[in-house]
Amino acid sequence: MRVAVLNGVNLDVLGRRSPEHYGGLTLAELESRIYAWSKELECTTRCRQTNHEGQFVEWCHDALDWADGVILNPGAWSHYSYAIRDAVELFTIPVLEVHLSNIKEREEWRRQSVVSDLATKVIFGKGPDGYREALAFLAENAKAGEAGAEAPPPEETS
Numbered sequence: 001m002r003v004a005v006l007n008g009v010n011l012d013v014l015g016r017r018s019p020e021h022y023g024g025l026t027l028a029e030l031e032s033r034i035y036a037w038s039k040e041l042e043c044t045t046r047c048r049q050t051n052h053e054g055q056f057v058e059w060c061h062d063a064l065d066w067a068d069g070v071i072l073n074p075g076a077w078s079h080y081s082y083a084i085r086d087a088v089e090l091f092t093i094p095v096l097e098v099h100l101s102n103i104k105e106r107e108e109w110r111r112q113s114v115v116s117d118l119a120t121k122v123i124f125g126k127g128p129d130g131y132r133e134a135l136a137f138l139a140e141n142a143k144a145g146e147a148g149a150e151a152p153p154p155e156e157t158s
């Protein structure tokens with residue numbers, strides 16, 4: 001299972017941003033947890049973060065060529081970027097949207113995400129563990145897919 005983890009705008013300053021919402025981990029610490037979880041779950045993961053919307057879109061395009069699953073936290077872009085929504089729409093693989101904080105219980109403008117209806121699953125308010133849950137979901141999904149592919153065709157009954 002090859003997983004692209006794309007973190008967007010302002011997630012590079014985790015650890016310095018409102019810890020009551022985002023916790024105390026830095027991005028480097030979050031990414032090392034993600035890599036450790038990926039190892040446990042036998043996923044090959046590539047984590048990336050950018051503050052540039054066009055770069056985020058490019059990385060979505062790039063993931064089209066190699067990833068089997070995508071975990072996205074577009075940060076504030078989630079709430080208004082139709083450019084990112086259009087890029088996410090290209091995926092035919094599972095897309096998991098993750099937010100560290102509980103966006104449903106914060107300011108009105110954060111409650112809406114323009115990518116959520118395209119996501120296979122949306123996880124919010126679970127801090128760093130949300131990324132673990134997303135990875136586990138993808139790993140589980142991949143196993144179920146393999147088992148389905150290996151299973152013999154259903155027997156015909158008369």
Ligand code: DQA
Binds near residue numbers: 010103
């Ligand atoms: C966030 C929530 C967004 O509203 C915010 O702009 C972020 C982080 C989260 O992970 O909780 O930058 O996506």
